[in-house]
Amino acid sequence: MTAASYTPSRAIPAEDIRKWDLETDVAIVGFGIAGACAAIEARMAGAAVTIFEVAAAAGGSSAMSGGEFYIGGGSETQKAAGFDDTIDDFRAYLTMASGPGVDQPRVDRYAENGLEHLEWLAKQGVPFKGTYLPGRWPEPPTDDTLIWCGSETAWPFRDVAKPAPRGHTAQAVGRGGGQMVMDRLSGRALALGVEAHFSARALCLIVGRAGDVLGLVVRIDGEPRMVRARNGVILASGGFIANPDMLQQYAPRVLGINSYPITGGNDDGSGIRMGQSVGGALTHMEQFFATRTTFPPESLIKGIIVNEQGQRFINEDAYHGRVAQYALRQSNGRAWILLDNATFARPESFPQVTIAAVGETWAEVEAELGLPEGELVHTVNAYNRAAAEGRDPLFHKQPEWLQPLAEPPFAALSACIPDWPAVTFTLGGLVTRPSGEVLDAIGQPIPGLYAAGRTACGVPRWGDGYSSGMSLGDSSYFGREAGRSAARARAA
DSSP states (O other): OOOOOOOOSEEEEEGGOOOSSSSEEEEOOOOOOHHHHHHHHHHHTOEEEEEEOOOSSOGGGGGGGGGGGEEOOOOOOHHTTTTOOOOOHHHHHHHHHHOOOOOOOOOHHHHHHHHHHHHHHHHOOOOOOOOOEEOOOOOSSSOOOEEEETTTTTTTGGGGOOOOEEEEEOOOOOSOTHHHHHHHHHHHHHHHTOOOEEOOEEEEEEOOOSSEEEEEEEEEEEEEEEEEEEEEEOOOOOOOOOOOOHHHHHHHHHHTTTEESSSSSOOOOOOHHHHHHBBBEEEOTTOOEEEOOSSGGGGGSSEEEEETOOOSSTTTTTTTHHHHHHHHHHHHGGGGEEEETTTTTOTOOOOOOOEEESSSSSSHHHHHHHHOHHHHHHHHHHHHHHTTTTTTTTTTOGGGGGOOOOOOEEEEEEEOOTTTTEEEEEEEEOOOOOTTTEEEETTEEEEEEEOOGBBBSSSOOOGGOOOOTTHHHHHHHHHHHHHHHHSSOOOO
């Protein structure tokens, strides 16, 4: 068969294999952060590890991140900055952030081992300066470590977990520390003796008579190569944000918004489809991360956001991704940020934002937006009265962000879907145990198959609860778990 004859959606039987071109203990598909951490752990456990990356270099979508790891529970950096975080508070926040379909055993394991994981990352060469940067940042513009990067201080999260900053960012000057993180981790894996093949596309899995995964077919130098994985295969090839057909099937809301996918172009869902081909179950496939970062300036948080009924629908001090999710779901995708002269600013991340209306009164702004007569005026007046008293009885915005919008002129910045693009990636994937084994529809492990990162559905599985750094934290930690499990597996 030619390389074009294989498809991730159909595994091939081992009896059809005439000879194995490559043999290893653990074969890993994808050299992003999940694959790199899986490779390090499997190699440190004594397994022979071969990793296959479709791109010409390691990194994947992880290299496009800010280099933040969402980890709490009382790190040395948190303590030095005066924050008394606990594992129980960290667990409670993660539980709420994971949403209605929380995988509690997974959350428990991550919460209880997060501090050890932070130390492990440092031992692999990921540097953390150990200093705190006050304020709200999508990612720090400095080389500081600790930042607020979620809804920790916002309602309803603050009611279930004592707020503390938990974004631990790798030390890199300016933004975009993900590339440095991946350079360190991929370099560590290679230094340990992991064999890597680049520009190598995994085509499909190879299964035995009992349905156990024995290896995979990989296209290397244009030719299909049969790879024997004595202990198992780890799928860590990312999500499916770059696959329009899968988005149409599982997460069509993504296609209905104006968005820029966060991907190097290879998050095509092939790892998920390979897992499906041998009976792997899927979960939360409709869930995705979406955001429109609006700060700095923080003055925008003192504004209010309304829909086409002229009504508020979210506390504006929540994490920017949570605010974006709510805005994107409004009727006809229409929403506006209302500001007065004292709070007006253009978002740094999108200075070309559309100014949809301006007026000397809120009634003029309401009319220019074409909203139901009196509704926006009523909303603003009610908000202003409560804000003047330091209250937000409807959505419980923190007092520090409450300021009456009373100084004309007044303006409405468009947060309507056509006018302000969101950035997105998927959260759903294969069902796995916390230890990495892929499970079938009745919850049984598929022998020889593991998954981690966005190929699996991890701790972050609810767009409304996402916080920056959850993907890197989850993918790196559970990549390690999958690597250890595969290394311990008994060869068939």
